[in-house]
Amino acid sequence: MEIVPKTNIGQHFLISSQILNFLSNSLSKYSQVVEIGAGDGRLTELLAKRNKKVIAIEIDKEFFPYLKRLEQKYRNLHVIFSYFLSLNLSDLRDVSYLVGSLPYHIIEPLFKKIIRWPIKKAVFVVGARLKTELQTGVNNQNIGKLSLLINTFYNWKILKELPMENFTPQPPTPAFIVQFEPRSKKEFLNNQRLFFSRELFYSGSKGVKVKNVLKESLIKYSSPKSPNALKTLTQNLAKEK
Numbered sequence: 001m002e003i004v005p006k007t008n009i010g011q012h013f014l015i016s017s018q019i020l021n022f023l024s025n026s027l028s029k030y031s032q033v034v035e036i037g038a039g040d041g042r043l044t045e046l047l048a049k050r051n052k053k054v055i056a057i058e059i060d061k062e063f064f065p066y067l068k069r070l071e072q073k074y075r076n077l078h079v080i081f082s083y084f085l086s087l088n089l090s091d092l093r094d095v096s097y098l099v100g101s102l103p104y105h106i107i108e109p110l111f112k113k114i115i116r117w118p119i120k121k122a123v124f125v126v127g128a129r130l131k132t133e134l135q136t137g138v139n140n141q142n143i144g145k146l147s148l149l150i151n152t153f154y155n156w157k158i159l160k161e162l163p164m165e166n167f168t169p170q171p172p173t174p175a176f177i178v179q180f181e182p183r184s185k186k187e188f189l190n191n192q193r194l195f196f197s198r199e200l201f202y203s204g205s206k207g208v209k210v211k212n213v214l215k216e217s218l219i220k221y222s223s224p225k226s227p228n229a230l231k232t233l234t235q236n237l238a239k240e241k
Contacts, residue, residue: 012167012175013039014101014125019166020046023177026123026159027051027097034092036084036100036110036124040066047099048074055092059083085109089117098122101175104129108146115153115201122180123159128173131158152197154180 014020024046027033031051038044038056040063047054048070057080058067067079080087085106095117102110102124114122133147134156143151150156159177164170188195 012101012169012171014042014162014166015168016162016166019160019162019177022160023099023123023125024050026177026179027099027121031096031120032094033097033099034095036098036102038067038079039063039101041070043099044077045070045074048077052076054078055080055095057082057084057087085113089113096120099124101125103127108149111146111149111153112201115149119182122154124178124180125162125175126178127171127175131176131178134178148197149201150180152183152194152201154182156180 014023020043023043027047029050032053033047033051033055035044035047035054035056038058039060041056044054044056044067047056054074054077056067056070056077059082061081064081067081071077071079096119098114098119099122104127107126107130130146133144134150136143136147157179159179162175162177164172164174167175183194188198
């Protein structure tokens with residue numbers, strides 16, 4: 001059965017065996033890996049051959065026969081047919097690495113979902129549009145929300161440019177393999193701008209006033225070893241309401 005890629009949802013199949021091997025080898029061997037968007041399993045099988053455990057996530061059930069055959073072949077492979085953004089990450093325990101090819105429209109919600117997830121590294125195939133946004137650094141006043149989000153939480157670097165002929169159907173622009181590594185606690189403590197940005201993103205879904213977040217962040221940043229400072233600030237903020 002031949003599957004026709006759904007370009008309206010960003011399906012462009014990576015067909016270069018050389019690039020697929022490069023992606024697989026970009027992760028530490030014998031790890032626990034989540035693959036986002038497994039497709040027909042070309043990368044999935046390479047990951048299963050060299051890693052301790054692979055969780056392959058795919059939303060398109062047309063790929064069911066391909067991925068189920070692989071799951072039966074490799075005992076360390078578990079396939080989940082679901083939308084990654086709807087999954088409970090607490091169910092994906094002990095995962096060290098993420099890998100996959102991301103359509104642009106899911107990148108922002110995906111990164112919002114994983115910013116608290118203690119992974120070691122993510123390696124994603126992304127379009128030229130994200131690469132351009134990422135290059136607007138966190139200290140640039142014209143930075144967009146997505147770029148600010150990723151630059152706040154991750155150090156990143158471009159591993160490889162992928163010409164359009166590496167895909168079927170060919171995308172309108174080249175793609176890029178980008179590596180993302182979570183920033184360390186030390187980096188946040190040594191950079192006030194990063195620290196405040198992190199706290200604002202953490203509080204973004206809680207309906208908390210920005211001024212209160214900034215007050216609390218200032219105390220946290222100035223006195224990271226003083227647990228009583230945060231308690232006092234919280235009590236003062238409660239009195240203001």
